[in-house]
Amino acid sequence: NLSNNPGTSVFPKIAADGSNVYVVWSDNSPGTFDILFARSTDGGATFGSPVNLSGGVGFSFQPKIITSGSNIFVIWGTGCSVLFVRSADNGASFSSPINLSNGVGCGTSPADIAASNGNLDVVFRSGPASDIFLVRSTDNGASFNSPVNVSNDADEEDFPQVAASGNNVFVVWRNIPHGNTDIFFTRSTDGGATFGIPVNLSNDAGLSELAQIAASGNNVFVTWRDGTTPTGYSEIFFARSTDDGSSFSTANISNTSGDSIFPDLALSGNDVFVAWEDTTGLTAGNADAYIAASTDNAASFDTPINLGSIPGESREPQVTAASNNVYVGWSESESEIYFVSGTIETTVNPISVGIDIKPGSSPNAINPEDMGVIPVAILTTGSFDASVIDPSTIKFGPNNADAVKSSLQDVDGDGDLDMVLHFKTQQTGIACGQTSATLKGQTLAGIPIEGSDSIKVIPCQH
Structure with missing residues (x-):
């Protein structure tokens, strides 16, 4: 009252x-x-x-x-x-x-x-x-x-x-x-x-x-x-x-x-x-x-x-x-x-986006002990524009690593700009036995996105 x-x-x-x-x-x-x-x-x-x-x-x-x-x-x-x-x-x-x-x-x-x-x-x-x-x-x-x-x-x-x-x-x-x-x-x-x-x-x-x-x-x-x-x-x-x-x-x-x-x-x-x-x-x-x-x-x-x-x-x-x-x-x-x-409590299903881990490489080999970075591209397609992504919200891998660098570039040669982000390998939490890695985040409008791509973890010989 x-x-x-x-x-x-x-x-x-x-x-x-x-x-x-x-x-x-x-x-x-x-x-x-x-x-x-x-x-x-x-x-x-x-x-x-x-x-x-x-x-x-x-x-x-x-x-x-x-x-x-x-x-x-x-x-x-x-x-x-x-x-x-x-x-x-x-x-x-x-x-x-x-x-x-x-x-x-x-x-x-x-x-x-x-x-x-x-x-x-x-x-x-x-x-x-x-x-x-x-x-x-x-x-x-x-x-x-x-x-x-x-x-x-x-x-x-x-x-x-x-x-x-x-x-x-x-x-x-x-x-x-x-x-x-x-x-x-x-x-x-x-x-x-x-x-x-x-x-x-x-x-x-x-x-x-x-x-x-x-x-x-x-x-x-x-x-x-x-x-x-x-x-x-x-x-x-x-x-x-x-x-x-x-x-x-x-x-x-x-x-x-x-x-x-x-x-x-x-x-x-x-x-x-x-x-x-x-x-x-x-x-x-x-x-x-x-x-x-x-x-x-x-x-x-x-x-x-x-x-x-x-x-x-x-x-x-x-x-x-x-x-x-x-x-x-x-x-x-x-x-x-x-x-x-x-x-306000809302549940919004994330938009499924296409991602390419280590663009241009196959089979996306990752050494968890590597001191470098892993590039990941979020692809622009006919139904999604990667330029609307908020890079500060993007997380990658089991440990939800933050990106240390982001840029817009055409990684697949289709004439459209894709969002390329780099993550420190040892911060991602990727480990032996994993066959895929997932990226999550939001657009500038706050809409959640999510995408996965296959990986091959090396050396992992026992």
């Missing part, structure tokens, strides 16, 4: 960087609703006392927090403004709040923020036509550019969310044309200066809302609550793009026997996590926090799990991931903020 006070604690948001975990929420224990911040430096095992970030600037609600190195950025709404603070020292201190929505009328929350390559992008709803605006900072939040109208149409929009990857900026929001609601998506390829024509991602007859978005490399992920299902329950839908948002595939990832709402989304390498609030098996007015995980960049998801059934309402779970840890926080019965953590 992070809040643990007699007031109302709602709208938790969570971020993490390594073993540092940060949580913000809206809390009225100071007398009015302010934004409180708590941090842990031991992976969530303990948290310091909450700190008031808003400091009585007015009714403050729906915060959002992200990290970038030692920098922490927090935004929230005050009814007619979107405010921003930053910390450059892992949350030990924060700047005074500044208004990001000046100049476009009444800026409203919930707003969202994303960071990429030192740039910050903030989106919010504002103006007489309820359009979606974006402001960008190119100096880690020291200053912001003028707002850009992202939606710019006659319909009403709200609940914008933003993600960034490189120079690409992706924005989703809820579009409200005539009573129906859909999830619209647009992208910028020039750092948020201009945006393409919005695309309807949900495009169905039901209510689609509460979208969340994340991006990494060429992958863009969007999740939302959708009411157009055969069961009559609302479900958590998930859309995945592998081409920078040019196209999407969509799937139902909750598929439970209750209402699934308020999704949240987090990425860590190839792992994707979606948390949400679910009423499956509960009486009216109760809900539990659920999570579903993917280890293949959202090509598939594991069966959702309940994070712990607590009597009452576990509302709006928020998820983040850092290193091998996953953190989830939620509002319990709108009175306290609860927090749980877990470890």
Whole structure:
């Protein structure tokens, strides 16, 4: 229990960087609703006392927090403004709040923020036509550019969310044309200066809302609550793009026997996590926090799990991931903020690669007492590019010897570069009686590889 006070604690948001975990929420224990911040430096095992970030600037609600190195950025709404603070020292201190929505009328929350390559992008709803605006900072939040109208149409929009990857900026929001609601998506390829024509991602007859978005490399992920299902329950839908948002595939990832709402989304390498609030098996007015995980960049998801059934309402779970840890926080019965953590455990079958021990020689004779080195080539083939290997991870032989040298060269004359590594013979552990030796390691993306080749150990006469 992070809040643990007699007031109302709602709208938790969570971020993490390594073993540092940060949580913000809206809390009225100071007398009015302010934004409180708590941090842990031991992976969530303990948290310091909450700190008031808003400091009585007015009714403050729906915060959002992200990290970038030692920098922490927090935004929230005050009814007619979107405010921003930053910390450059892992949350030990924060700047005074500044208004990001000046100049476009009444800026409203919930707003969202994303960071990429030192740039910050903030989106919010504002103006007489309820359009979606974006402001960008190119100096880690020291200053912001003028707002850009992202939606710019006659319909009403709200609940914008933003993600960034490189120079690409992706924005989703809820579009409200005539009573129906859909999830619209647009992208910028020039750092948020201009945006393409919005695309309807949900495009169905039901209510689609509460979208969340994340991006990494060429992958863009969007999740939302959708009411157009055969069961009559609302479900958590998930859309995945592998081409920078040019196209999407969509799937139902909750598929439970209750209402699934308020999704949240987090990425860590190839792992994707979606948390949400679910009423499956509960009486009216109760809900539990659920999570579903993917280890293949959202090509598939594991069966959702309940994070712990607590009597009452576990509302709006928020998820983040850092290193091998996953953190989830939620509002319990709108009175306290609860927090749980877990470890990412995945088993990935290694890619089988072709290797050539002592390239060009046969029968690969090895004398275990030799003071020299053994060259081993990892071959580039039609299905594998040896240049993606991380040489520092490669181990060879029974003793898992490290390479003392590595280079790219074409050892088999096929015109493709192979990875050649050298291992000190006496460090490999190769001994009499062995007929093969194995090499193991990882690609630069962390994918395991493994390959074997035949050897002849000499002299080994007895």
